[in-house]
Amino acid sequence: MGVDAETTVADVGEFGLIAEVVPAELSERVLIGPGDDSALVRVGDAPVLVATDVLVENRHFRRDWVEAYDVGRRAAAANLADIAAMGGTTTALTVGFAAPGDLPERWAVDLARGIADEAALVGAEVVGGDVTAAEQVVVSVTVVGTCERAVRRDGARPGEVVALRGRIGWAAAGLAVLGRGFRSPRVVVDAYRRPEPPYDAGPQAARAGATAMIDVSDGLLADLGHVAGASGVTIDLDSAAFEIADPLRDVAAATNTDPLQFVLAGGDDHPLAATFAADDVPDGWTVVGRVGERRSAETVSVTVDGAPWEGSGGHQHYR
Template identity: 55%
Template sequence: MAKNGPTIAEIGEFPLIRSLVRDLPSDPAVSLGPGDDGAVFLVDGSAVISTDVLVEGVHFRRSWSGAQDIGRKSVAVNVADIEAMGAAPVAMVIGFSAPADLPVSWAREFMTGLREEAARARVAIVGGDTTAGPVVTVSVTVIGQTAGIAPVRRDGAAPADIVAIKGRLGWAAAGLVVLGRGFRSPRVVVEAQRCPEVAYGAGRQAALAGAHAMIDVSDGLVADLGHIAEASGVAIDIDQARLDIPDPLRTVGMATGLDPITWVLGGGEDHALAATFAVGEVPDDWQVIGRVLDSTEQTEPTVLVDGRPWEHAGGWTHF
């Protein structure tokens, strides 16, 4: 027996699965959950589906994040994509790969995190798969529903639209800098890197308010607004004075000699939502940060900051 209790190899695949999915909360939309060859559930309106893969050493480190944090993050980053379509999450399946010597206790703590964040996001865990692998890898697929309204795509931004965000920017990037230098404070930015704080329900709110285009800010504000600009054939200008630099980011900036605005504009993993709205339609609790230019001001799809190209890194790329 290992120091931290039995490993997943010692307990076996199916006993592990049974222990992890035992007493999962049910949902009225789900008529058949874990335990069969497939789950059965109902959706209202069109179905929206999104998948994310999290790989140890790329998206998280077990030396930096606990199993519970990684479980929560696995749910949050995926549901954020459903939110960005203006849909409501309904059901979720999880693929889990891990080394055979991973302690069962780690897998159970991971499942605790999954359950906690799924409850926050109001999504039902309906099944998944497990397999052996060299590192911990998590694949999460979420299915959402539009419930009578059209999904909000990236290609709907129009000239003179207002650009607004809901959620935090730069916190996870600041946390990554802190962890990369071997520190654990400020704790709030470290926690933001371990698991994002997604504004659940905000995507639906934006869709009901008439959002023209929307995106999950996973790779950086400039980069992700660039996807809206490209898809919509418009130029977007961010007003830097409207961007908040909260005290924890200023503290990390002073300690490291780095400008926190680079995290706000170029840092990913906070999973805020960015959307464009007609004038007068921005929900009250969204933060206006810029506008879509008309064709007399800029003809090429691009993202500007205070009317100029952003000279620093615009966001994360995987390859």
């Protein structure tokens, strides 16, 4: 793709821009480059996982919807989940923090506490960062970690199963509630405010032989689309495999939404999705679909019960 003088970043979108700036060639030291949940780089003699995730006020969170402490938990969770999705564990975090000068100090301190507490769940620590002034709160978290065996997005093979571990659809239901000016059911609002990624499930899946894995941050259809695209396969989900919990059903009914829409397209819960040989699925994971062959570039890569999903699917920044 060429770069036109009048093209904006909104025109090309997040993924278009990333495609444009990713280097064509990387050295041998870069074992996994851009395009997966984390990069894997040989630093000195050690393979090190590294990932960065940016949260922007009024885009990823609203200060009136989410307390600073929970913004911190979410910012850390999004990053820790990226390391888990490689089969790894986070060791350390850095935080780039930009905020207006009139932000209460309390807010910044609570944010830092939230990041530290979430990191502590996996035994990781904040070891550095940078603080500066900006018009808007921006929290850029970087994580470094290790893994015994890195699980990429591109290893899914036809005949395997797709399995999921962790809550899904809950944050989307919470967001739907908050977006309508309500604060209950509390359980889904809390799920939006504080995701609970199954961090241990990443290394567990890697040990069990997962062939591909991803952190579901933008919605299951969108993120499995990345797995399908990278692996050159199709994925068919079985809608009956998803247990729809009562609070999701309640919010769906109250908002005139198909609860599956929350499950298939909702982001922010950070469950892990992985592909396994049918016999390898470890405890705690739920099989929700199957990997099939890709016939052509026009094939819809992720289907539900054999057909394209008619609802909206995930989201893109700038779009």
